[in-house]
Amino acid sequence: xxxxxxxxxxxxxxxxxxxxxxxxxxxxxxxxxxxxxxxxxxxxxxxxxxxxxxxxxxxxxxxxxxxxxxxxxxxxxxxxxxxxxxxxxxxxxxxxxxxxxxxxxxxxxxxxxxxxxxxxxxxxxxxxxxxxxxxxxxxxxxxxxxxxxxxxxxxxxxxxxxxxxxxxxxxxxxxxxxxxxxxxxxxxxxxxxxxxxxxxxxxxxxxxxxxxxxxxxxxxxxxxxxxxxxxx
Numbered sequence: 407x408x409x410x411x412x413x414x415x416x417x418x419x420x421x422x423x424x425x426x427x428x429x430x431x432x433x434x435x436x437x438x439x440x441x442x443x444x445x446x447x448x449x450x451x452x453x454x455x456x457x458x459x460x461x462x463x464x465x466x467x468x469x470x471x472x473x474x475x476x477x478x479x480x481x482x483x484x485x486x487x488x489x490x491x492x493x494x495x496x497x498x499x500x501x502x503x504x505x506x507x508x509x510x511x512x513x514x515x516x517x518x519x520x521x522x523x524x525x526x527x528x529x530x531x532x533x534x535x536x537x538x539x540x541x542x543x544x545x546x547x548x549x550x551x552x553x554x555x556x557x558x559x560x561x562x563x564x565x566x567x568x569x570x571x572x573x574x575x576x577x578x579x580x581x582x583x584x585x586x587x588x589x590x591x592x593x594x595x596x597x598x599x600x601x602x603x604x605x606x607x608x609x610x611x612x613x614x615x616x617x618x619x620x621x622x623x624x625x626x627x628x629x630x631x632x633x634x635x636x637x638x
Contacts, residue, residue, distance in 0.1 A: 407427060407429075407431070407446070407452075407540060408431045408432075408433070408497070408509045408547070408548035408549075409431070409432060409433055409438075409439035409440070409511060410430060410439075410440075410441070410442035410443060410508075410547055411437065411438040411439055411440070411441045411442055412441060412442045412443075413417075413441075413442035413443075413444075413445035413446045413449070413507070413570045416442060416446055417449060417634060420450070420472075422472045426450070426462070426503040427450040428452055428453070428477070428478065429454070429455060429477050429478075429524070430446060430447070430452050430454045430455070430463070431444055431455050431456075431482075431497055431509060431539070432454065432455065432456035432457065432460075432466065432489040433494060433495055433496060433497070433509065433510070433511025433512070433513075433549070434457065434459070434460055434490065434493065434494040434495070434511050434512065435457075435460040435462055435491060435493075436491065436512070437462060438510060439512075439549065439626055440462065440464075441470075442472070442611055444464055446615040447464070447465075450458065452610070453467060454466040454467065454470055455467045455475060456468065457469060457470065457489055457494065457495040458470045459491045459492060459493025460491065460492075460494075461493075464589065468496065469484045470484060470486060470495065470503065471484055471485050471486030471495065472484065472486075475497070476505060476543045476580070478518050480497045480499050480501070480502050481499065481500070481501070482497045482498065483498045483499075483500070484496075484497060485497070485498055485536055485537070486533075486536075487510065487511075487513045487533035487534075487536060488524075488525040488530075488533060489513060489522050489525035489527075489530030489531075489533045489534075490511070490512045490513055490520035490522065490523060490524070490525065491519065491522040491523060491524045491525065494511060494512070494513055494525075494527055494533075494556065495511075496508060496509060496510040496511060496537065497509040497514060498544070499538060500541060505543055505544070505545060506541045506544040506545065506547065507544065507545050507547055507589070508537065508544050508545065508546050508547060508574070509547050510537060510538070510546060510547070510548055510549075511535055511536070511548070511549050512548075512549055512550070513530075513537065513548075514534060514537050514546060514548055514551070514595070514599075514601075514602075515548045515550060515556055516546065516548060516552075516553040516556060516557075516577075516588060516590035516595065516599070517551050517552075517553055517556030517557045517559075517560045517573075517595075517598060517599055518552060518555075518556030518559065518560070518599065518601060519534060519599075519601040519631070519635065521631075521635065524630060527624050527627050527628035527631060528613075528624045530531075530627070530631070531604070531623065531627045532622075532625055534601055534602055538592070538596055538602050540592060540593070542591075542592055542596065543591070543592070543593065544591075544592040545566045545589035545590070545591060545592075546588070546589055546590045546591070546592050546595060547588065547589045548588060548589075551586055551587065551588060552592075553581075553582060553587040553588070554574075554577060554578065554587075555576045555579050555585070556599075557577060557598075558568070558637075559600075559634050559637045560598060560599065560600050561574065562637065563609060563612045563613075563630070563633070564600055564603075564608055564609060566608070567597075567598060567608070569594075569597040569598050570597075570622075572597040573594065573598050585603070598631060601627070601630065601631070604623070604626055604627045604630055605623055605626075609626070609630065609631055610623070610626055612624050613629050613630050613633070616629065616633060617629040617632075617633075
């Protein structure tokens with residue numbers, strides 16, 4: 407289980423599947439990602455693996471970027487991805503039966519990225535660069551279904567992007583049929599997500615129309631994130 411904000415849905419799923427919870431992975435300290443951890447530990451005795459720099463109140467095995475984990479026969483790499491919070495980590499499993507999987511918490515969303523609460527724009531940009539450099543066939547398991555609202559913003563920034571237009575149509579169809587848009591394919595995100603493309607000429611031009619003072623990569627990214635914060 408990754409980032410259990412609430413214990414009860416997890417316990418219900420375990421009962422329905424006659425499954426045993428072996429481990430809980432935590433990406434960062436926000437309550438909607440850790441609220442269920444104490445109850446799950448009490449009910450299952452699962453080990454908890456969490457970032458060393460997040461100051462969590464419950465017992466856990468601390469990890470940081472560069473660490474590797476062996477879970478359920480799989481090897482996971484821990485990646486430091488500060489920005490949303492100061493000690494945020496992601497977990498990348500490069501060779502599961504489903505292919506490469508990325509559990510990235512609130513750092514990367516389909517069509518968007520997390521708000522910068524504790525880190526800096528420079529840190530968030532570097533974190534997104536780190537994720538974008540992974541295997542393009544990685545399935546991105548982000549923590550929230552924010553895709554359609556993110557794509558509305560992405561199209562405001564990059565309206566002529568045909569990949570983005572087609573992706574929005576496909577995502578709208580999924581949501582209308584009650585299906586999630588996630589996980590997302592990293593290769594697709596690198597084509598449609600403005601926060602992974604903030605160095606592309608089309609994105610720079612759009613940002614500088616609003617913020618002509620944004621001249622370097624970090625300033626453009628910061629202005630893009632601020633635009634998203636204010637977008638209605």
